[in-house]
Amino acid sequence: MRHNFHLTGHAFRLRPVDEQDAAFIVALRQNASRFLNTGPASAADQLAWLERYFERQGDFYFVVEAIRRKTREGLISLYDVDSRNGTAQWGRWVLNPGSSGAIEAALLVYRFAFDELALGEVRCRTLADNFSVIAFHDSCGLQRTGAPVMIEFDGKQRPAIEHTLPRAEWPHVMQRLDRLARRIASSIDDHWPSAKVSP
Amino acid sequence: MTSGAESLEGEIRDLLAMILKLPPPPPADFVRGSVPQWDSLKHMEVIFALEDRYGVRFDESEFAALISPMAIAKALHNHLAA
Numbered sequence: 001m002r003h004n005f006h007l008t009g010h011a012f013r014l015r016p017v018d019e020q021d022a023a024f025i026v027a028l029r030q031n032a033s034r035f036l037n038t039g040p041a042s043a044a045d046q047l048a049w050l051e052r053y054f055e056r057q058g059d060f061y062f063v064v065e066a067i068r069r070k071t072r073e074g075l076i077s078l079y080d081v082d083s084r085n086g087t088a089q090w091g092r093w094v095l096n097p098g099s100s101g102a103i104e105a106a107l108l109v110y111r112f113a114f115d116e117l118a119l120g121e122v123r124c125r126t127l128a129d130n131f132s133v134i135a136f137h138d139s140c141g142l143q144r145t146g147a148p149v150m151i152e153f154d155g156k157q158r159p160a161i162e163h164t165l166p167r168a169e170w171p172h173v174m175q176r177l178d179r180l181a182r183r184i185a186s187s188i189d190d191h192w193p194s195a196k197v198s199p
Numbered sequence: 200m201t202s203g204a205e206s207l208e209g210e211i212r213d214l215l216a217m218i219l220k221l222p223p224p225p226p227a228d229f230v231r232g233s234v235p236q237w238d239s240l241k242h243m244e245v246i247f248a249l250e251d252r253y254g255v256r257f258d259e260s261e262f263a264a265l266i267s268p269m270a271i272a273k274a275l276h277n278h279l280a281a
Binding site for chain 2: 097098100102103131132133134135136138139140177180183184187188190191
């Protein structure tokens with residue numbers, strides 16, 4: 001849906017996806033891991049997809065930007081937002097190879113869900129053979145629901161692992177992610193050209 | 200590989216095994232893509248643990264290349280020798 005939420009972290013920020021991002025989305029997703037739906041293959045098809053997305057309620061799609069570099073480095077979404085039950089799912093999480101924005105993007109999408117939308121629970125569903133993302137959610141401290149889950153992937157149903165983060169656990173996860181995000185930002189700052197002192 | 204980097208490699212392997220909770224003994228060499236628990240969060244924990252232990256600061260552009268005990272040992276050795 002069209003929204004106007006901007007979230008600023010230590011080194012990265014989230015801003016709403018807009019039409020100007022169509023080619024960026026295609027390029028990023030076409031070169032992404034095999035665990036992400038490839039999606040539209042051209043900017044024109046992506047624009048058509050975005051037009052449908054802009055009309056879809058409860059779907060918040062963001063571009064991940066590096067604050068200092070002022071570059072687009074990834075995408076992330078919170079969708080299936082159910083205000084009545086206070087739940088949502090996050091995903092469409094993809095970063096440029098070499099970007100260190102993955103952790104802060106996850107942190108910011110959780111902040112959006114819990115602090116801006118005041119949701120009670122966020123879940124994420126990951127293809128069962130996407131071991132590194134499953135491990136990421138485990139490392140964050142999320143619980144696996146254990147329920148058998150299938151998700152649609154490039155038109156086929158495939159088994160997935162579902163993790164959930166209830167609001168009560170959010171402060172612990174936030175602390176863990178924020179500590180790393182601060183340190184990543186400090187690392188970027190330390191090596192930023194203006195930080196280097198000339199002799 | 201230089202002997203300096205070689206001597207670091209064992210220490211790094213032990214550090215990785217501890218952070219990634221690998222069952223002992225850790226393999227002689229391994230790469231990030233073959234260890235599921237070496238996810239992007241653990242990767243940053245590994246990098247910051249190395250920085251704290253050895254008193255170095257990696258550039259963000261180096262993060263993605265630190266994918267095995269050998270690769271880390273080489274990068275670390277270069278920092279320590281600089």
